[in-house]
Amino acid sequence: MTTDHSISRATPAQRMQLFFWLHPEWWTVALCGAAWLVMLQHGWQHAGHGALHRMSFPQELVSWLLMVAAMMLPLVVDSVRATADASLWARRHRAIAGFVVGYLAPWAAVGVVAVGVRQLSWIHTHAAPALVFGMAALWLLTPMHRRGLVACHRRRPLAPLGWRADRDCLAFGGTIGRACVSSCWPLMLACALTGHALVAMIGGMGVSLIERWSFRPRIRAAALGALALAIYFGVQAGWDSGVSTNAPHSVELHEPPILCTGSVAE
Amino acid sequence: MVGATSAPLFLGKEPTRIDLAIHQPTGAASPGADVAPRRVYLHIENITSDEMAPSYDVYLNVPPGDAPEEHPDLHVGGMAMFGLVEASLAGRDEPDHGLTYMFDVTGVYRRLVESGSWDDERVHVSFVPTRWNDPVRVRVGRISLHIE
Numbered sequence: 001m002t003t004d005h006s007i008s009r010a011t012p013a014q015r016m017q018l019f020f021w022l023h024p025e026w027w028t029v030a031l032c033g034a035a036w037l038v039m040l041q042h043g044w045q046h047a048g049h050g051a052l053h054r055m056s057f058p059q060e061l062v063s064w065l066l067m068v069a070a071m072m073l074p075l076v077v078d079s080v081r082a083t084a085d086a087s088l089w090a091r092r093h094r095a096i097a098g099f100v101v102g103y104l105a106p107w108a109a110v111g112v113v114a115v116g117v118r119q120l121s122w123i124h125t126h127a128a129p130a131l132v133f134g135m136a137a138l139w140l141l142t143p144m145h146r147r148g149l150v151a152c153h154r155r156r157p158l159a160p161l162g163w164r165a166d167r168d169c170l171a172f173g174g175t176i177g178r179a180c181v182s183s184c185w186p187l188m189l190a191c192a193l194t195g196h197a198l199v200a201m202i203g204g205m206g207v208s209l210i211e212r213w214s215f216r217p218r219i220r221a222a223a224l225g226a227l228a229l230a231i232y233f234g235v236q237a238g239w240d241s242g243v244s245t246n247a248p249h250s251v252e253l254h255e256p257p258i259l260c261t262g263s264v265a266e
Numbered sequence: 267m268v269g270a271t272s273a274p275l276f277l278g279k280e281p282t283r284i285d286l287a288i289h290q291p292t293g294a295a296s297p298g299a300d301v302a303p304r305r306v307y308l309h310i311e312n313i314t315s316d317e318m319a320p321s322y323d324v325y326l327n328v329p330p331g332d333a334p335e336e337h338p339d340l341h342v343g344g345m346a347m348f349g350l351v352e353a354s355l356a357g358r359d360e361p362d363h364g365l366t367y368m369f370d371v372t373g374v375y376r377r378l379v380e381s382g383s384w385d386d387e388r389v390h391v392s393f394v395p396t397r398w399n400d401p402v403r404v405r406v407g408r409i410s411l412h413i414e
Contacts, residue, residue, distance in 0.1 A: 085267065085412075086267060086270075086408075086410065087267060088267055088268070088289060089267070089268075089291065089292045146358065147356065150356065150357070150358070150360065150361050151356070151361050153361055154361035154362070155311070155312065155361075155366070156407065157270075157274065157311050157312050157407030157408030158270075158408070159270070159272040159273070160267070160269060160270040160272060161272065162272075164272055164273075216359075
């Protein structure tokens with residue numbers, strides 16, 4: 001531990017070095033920030049029609065992983081730090097990388113299913129995310145969700161060196177990733193069905209933060225948050241339906257879905 | 267972290283001695299760094315069991331062949347096993363990762379360094395149970411040494 005006196009004498013470069021020493025998780029937070037920037041740009045470009053537009057399978061999968069990185073990595077920063085603290089100094093960042101890869105693997109598997117669902121043309125409505133947000137609100141009240149949430153705080157021993165250390169870091173990330181999936185999958189699926197709309201992503205992350213970053217999980221508040229998102233998209237679905245019904249010459253607003261062929265960050 | 271066991275180990279009714287390979291501290295805890303006096307911590311992590319277990323006294327670097335109880339100066343603390351079985355099961359508010367103890371062993375470390383008994387490559391940790399009649403099998407996920 002560096003003393004206050006030595007910190008006051010430190011040059012800016014030394015202070016920066018000290019910051020990176022004390023916060024080995026810095027690049028995970030930076031990765032999350034970068035993912036948010038890409039998703040903000042994506043959400044801004046498709047504001048208002050996120051649920052309706054359609055992307056190719058690879059583009060959707062990249063969007064899903066970016067969304068997971070943006071929304072979920074901040075929730076596991078403590079586990080990332082624990083991984084670094086439990087590793088030899090020289091391999092702290094390698095350990096973190098192993099944890100992150102292990103953590104993202106279960107989410108990628110779920111992402112393949114979610115993206116497969118997004119390929120269905122009839123799912124591109126505001127009613128679909130409204131329904132799944134409603135389902136997420138109910139899921140938050142179930143014992144299965146609570147078990148997953150508790151398991152998100154699990155710790156496991158890590159070997160210090162060699163392939164065992166890499167294996168343990170991957171396994172630790174995978175353990176936390178599976179727990180997070182079992183806890184948050186309906187919320188993330190609903191966010192994906194909105195076409196990664198900013199309202200859904202910011203609201204969904206707020207819901208996750210409410211239940212994760214409190215000493216006692218505020219499940220009811222989180223469920224109310226998810227319900228609010230369900231109502232928001234339900235109102236949008238109703239509005240779409242009303243516009244569609246009242247539109248002159250019965251203009252079809254939903255079919256075919258808007259096809260976006262550019263990259264995620266287009 | 268400068269050293270840790272690479273696989274889980276088990277404690278029983280008899281005293282147990284564990285050897286731990288350690289490495290030279292680097293980064294903020296390296297000897298050349300501009301740091302305050304070092305703190306040294308011994309972590310006993312993820313202790314689990316299906317059955318109740320006795321308390322254990324923990325000693326650092328007891329000479330081979332000596333009874334740990336003969337070296338009170340090397341005693342770093344006691345591990346109470348109260349709540350061990352409950353901590354080993356996933357509950358409503360806690361996952362099943364068991365108990366974890368962290369001992370500040372800075373004083374013992376300094377005494378060992380001053381007396382020339384500190385080995386920069388290896389540490390011995392001894393566990394001495396209190397008297398216990400029933401069978402005991404306590405799993406320890408990892409023992410690690412941290413210098414900061």
